[in-house]
Amino acid sequence: MARIAPSVAAVRNAVRRALRSGVGLDAAAADGAGPSVAVAGGAGPSVVSETAAGTVSGSGLTSLPEPGSGVASLAESGPGVASQPAPGQLVLVACSGGADSLALAAATAFVAPRLGLRAGLVTVDHGLQEGSPARAAAVADWARSAGLGPVEIATVDVTGRPGGPEAAARDARYQALSAVAARTGAVAVLLGHTRDDQAETVLLALARGAGPRGLSGMPYRKGVLLRPLLDVTRAETRKACAALGLAAWEDPHNTDPAYTRSRVRADALPALIAALGPGVVANLARTASLLAADAGYLDGVAAEALGACRSGTGLSVGALAALPAAIRSRVLHAWARELGAPGAALSHRHVLALDALVTGWHGQGPASLPGGIVVGRRAGDLVPAGL
Numbered sequence: 001m002a003r004i005a006p007s008v009a010a011v012r013n014a015v016r017r018a019l020r021s022g023v024g025l026d027a028a029a030a031d032g033a034g035p036s037v038a039v040a041g042g043a044g045p046s047v048v049s050e051t052a053a054g055t056v057s058g059s060g061l062t063s064l065p066e067p068g069s070g071v072a073s074l075a076e077s078g079p080g081v082a083s084q085p086a087p088g089q090l091v092l093v094a095c096s097g098g099a100d101s102l103a104l105a106a107a108t109a110f111v112a113p114r115l116g117l118r119a120g121l122v123t124v125d126h127g128l129q130e131g132s133p134a135r136a137a138a139v140a141d142w143a144r145s146a147g148l149g150p151v152e153i154a155t156v157d158v159t160g161r162p163g164g165p166e167a168a169a170r171d172a173r174y175q176a177l178s179a180v181a182a183r184t185g186a187v188a189v190l191l192g193h194t195r196d197d198q199a200e201t202v203l204l205a206l207a208r209g210a211g212p213r214g215l216s217g218m219p220y221r222k223g224v225l226l227r228p229l230l231d232v233t234r235a236e237t238r239k240a241c242a243a244l245g246l247a248a249w250e251d252p253h254n255t256d257p258a259y260t261r262s263r264v265r266a267d268a269l270p271a272l273i274a275a276l277g278p279g280v281v282a283n284l285a286r287t288a289s290l291l292a293a294d295a296g297y298l299d300g301v302a303a304e305a306l307g308a309c310r311s312g313t314g315l316s317v318g319a320l321a322a323l324p325a326a327i328r329s330r331v332l333h334a335w336a337r338e339l340g341a342p343g344a345a346l347s348h349r350h351v352l353a354l355d356a357l358v359t360g361w362h363g364q365g366p367a368s369l370p371g372g373i374v375v376g377r378r379a380g381d382l383v384p385a386g387l
């Protein structure tokens with residue numbers, strides 16, 4: 001049996017775990033309705049060559065693996081897999097051509113058929129950099145050569161969206177990914193965020209004084225979005241690309257000090273590692289997952305409390321006042337969202353203003369929320385203006 005690089009195995013294992021839990025294969029298998037292809041790691045009847053490899057350079061695809069090249073020597077022993085695409089559910093990889101999502105795409109091309117799943121790829125052209133259409137085309141060509149399908153290029157227009165350029169691009173990208181998933185009937189869209197991305201997210205949240213929800217970082221699964229690599233380091237995805245002969249695209253934005261995240265990546269995290277040791281990245285990511293569990297539980301409690309506080313068109317001040325502060329602030333936040341306040345603009349300050357109508361009442365005026373929403377206190381209830 002040919003040996004595979006540990007980094008390649010690490011990425012594949014992460015994808016295997018995510019697909020098994022993320023698209024409900026484990027539950028289906030328990031019901032006896034699982035995929036017909038055996039999925040337990042390793043011991044299968046045939047040896048299958050890795051097909052998901054090629055070379056993408058800054059300007060595009062520069063080479064494809066030859067049959068019998070070093071790529072084939074990365075083959076691992078696994079369960080028998082039909083050479084035709086599996087008839088199962090479709091998962092899509094969101095791939096920029098960068099090392100993280102390229103390693104993810106290669107691993108998914110390998111793992112998904114072995115789980116009875118089809119795997120496709122979407123690359124988004126934000127139209128923000130010179131040569132971006134050619135790069136998107138190169139990623140798509142590579143994906144087809146790697147056996148992924150369907151392969152789509154989504155071209156988006158980021159102008160006229162709220163927030164800075166980073167937020168606008170992210171917004172447009174997620175919208176495009178959701179649209180492709182809906183159109184193709186994909187059950188999951190896989191994103192290449194790594195443990196390092198998670199640590200950066202937690203650090204950014206700490207710096208802006210976020211609460212437990214913000215410090216929970218990026219969720220492993222949200223709706224159709226799945227992040228299999230949150231336990232995998234960026235160094236590992238780079239090593240996996242190197243082992244597979246994949247030359248990833250380096251996004252110049254990632255090193256541009258004009259972007260806050262780039263400065264965290266280049267300066268803040270390395271300074272923390274120098275001062276506190278290399279474990280800091282994994283520890284920040286662990287904080288995120290610990291807080292995600294707590295925040296999920298508290299949000300559930302708050303959702304029930306919100307129901308119990310309802311009174312006519314508003315919320316009962318008496319019922320709100322009886323809640324612990326941690327739950328009351330979540331109830332008020334959830335209610336503000338329900339009234340239509342946009343999540344990105346709704347801050348701690350707005351929730352405090354609502355809370356003051358409950359716990360600091362002195363006849364003050366109504367609280368103003370983003371989205372033009374106004375909430376006042378009337379006859380023992382909090383009520384939105386106009387109702």
Ligand SMILES: Nc1ncnc2c1ncn2[C@@H]1O[C@H](COP(=O)(O)OP(=O)(O)OP(=O)(O)O)[C@@H](O)[C@H]1O
Nearest residue numbers: 094095096098099100101122123124190191192193
């Ligand atoms: N242009 C794009 N097309 C498709 N998916 C994208 C694109 N840009 C980002 N993504 C998805 O979002 C994830 C996070 O992207 P981001 O640019 O924040 O991080 P990154 O660490 O630079 O990732 P990568 O190395 O994959 O480019 C990517 O791994 C990928 O799954």
